[in-house]
């Protein structure tokens with residue numbers, strides 16, 4: 499019987515997994531996951547994603563076991579020798595995987611492809627991580643896109659999203675199935691258990707991803723366009739970590755959403771699918787400009803004098819102790835559950851890069867370590883967008899005012915009260931700006947500024963003016 503090694507990456511699911519589907523049609527299947535963080539260098543999964551990965555691998559292994567197989571897990575410095583060994587051991591004559599887009603892995607994949615092809619092994623790659631092919635979608639003059647709206651318009655015109663594939667009906671094991679290392683050997687779980695909030699919040703795995711999608715379609719998609727900016731509500735899909743790890747594919751989401759709306763592009767549906775478009779756009783930029791992982795897409799910002807040292811102000815930001823309630827609420831939500839609402843991501847990123855004038859790279863690195871959905875494309879896109887130096891970026895002079903943002907998007911202060919409990923008893927009028935409250939009000943709410951909750955680390959107006967001045971001076975540089 500023909501035997502195919504299926505090499506899993508960010509596609510930890512059985513359904514709509516073209517590499518697995520085609521391998522199963524061909525004969526016996528050896529599902530393999532190799533954890534080789536050294537190959538990714540600085541882009542190895544951070545702590546929060548390691549936690550997720552542990553549970554995602556466990557869930558995938560369980561689903562395979564229910565079908566009489568199991569996941570062959572290996573920890574290695576390099577993937578190639580492991581694949582060589584597994585192909586030899588099993589007598590497999592083919593190696594399949596689904597394309598992933600981390601620039602760090604392009605050379606490795608090329609080497610692996612060539613090595614096995616030279617040995618007569620059939621090597622095939624399939625696409626399922628994105629809706630569009632970054633090579634195929636181009637402007638009329640053949641250039642990659644740099645602005646979201648025309649990009650998305652073109653994707654909607656030219657891309658016909660294929661129907662997702664079902665999970666293979668049967669999976670057959672080869673005669674010689676390699677043993678797996680225990681999942682624990684990957685040491686993905688934290689040694690000091692900080693993950694209680696993660697466990698309370700998330701259900702990991704393919705089944706959980708589909709349940710969450712169903713919940714979202716039944717309860718939230720129709721109001722998505724009006725409520726998606728409200729961090730105090732459970733009004734977005736929260737599918738980002740599932741999507742990042744490939745527990746669900748974007749085309750599964752696409753088709754399920756349109757099935758739910760009976761093909762109607764209602765406002766909610768349109769806005770939701772458009773957000774998936776931002777994910778596509780992030781990968782479009784990363785694919786065509788891989789240097790953006792380290793440097794601004796708008797290269798002139800390379801000389802912008804951001805601070806790139808971990809100052810006390812930066813540390814207070816990471817801990818959610820800036821004295822700005824919306825910023826602190828976001829940063830504490832991030833720490834506790836490994837996820838933050840998009841609106842607050844923009845607010846905290848604007849505070850760091852503009853009011854504190856700290857480099858977006860430091861913020862991006864913190865998110866990289868703490869987000870369960872930390873993604874090489876979307877994270878960089880989000881940070882550069884907010885800092886004003888990326889694709890389709892908000893102009894540098896647009897500086898989010900966290901008090902106004904809070905009053906608009908967390909109107910009752912529910913979000914702040916949840917994540918900054920020491921402010922919970924403040925009247926709504928002052929919840930986003932406790933320093934404006936009269937002493938008697940603070941006292942009654944049990945708040946002592948500088949003691950139970952910090953004073954703002956920077957005055958809002960002064961730090962805003964300083965950022966604008968700096969920009970002006972920099973823009974006029976010789």
Ligand SMILES: Cc1cc2nc3c(=O)[nH]c(=O)nc-3n(C[C@H](O)[C@H](O)[C@H](O)COP(=O)(O)OP(=O)(O)OC[C@H]3O[C@@H](n4cnc5c(N)ncnc54)[C@H](O)[C@@H]3O)c2cc1C
Pocket residue numbers: 726734735736737738739741742770773774775776777778780838839840841843844847865869871872873874876877878879880881884
């Ligand atoms: C500074 C900053 C950093 C970010 N870092 C990441 C990151 O590391 N990983 C990540 O997945 N997203 C990132 N985002 C984008 C966005 O905040 C999250 O995708 C979103 O909050 C996830 O929640 P959700 O699944 O409920 O989104 P929904 O609102 O339900 O959207 C559905 C899906 O669309 C995609 N999406 C939505 N908004 C965006 C966006 N602005 N850019 C790219 N894709 C989007 C996500 O895959 C998301 O799951 C970042 C945004 C900012 C401003």
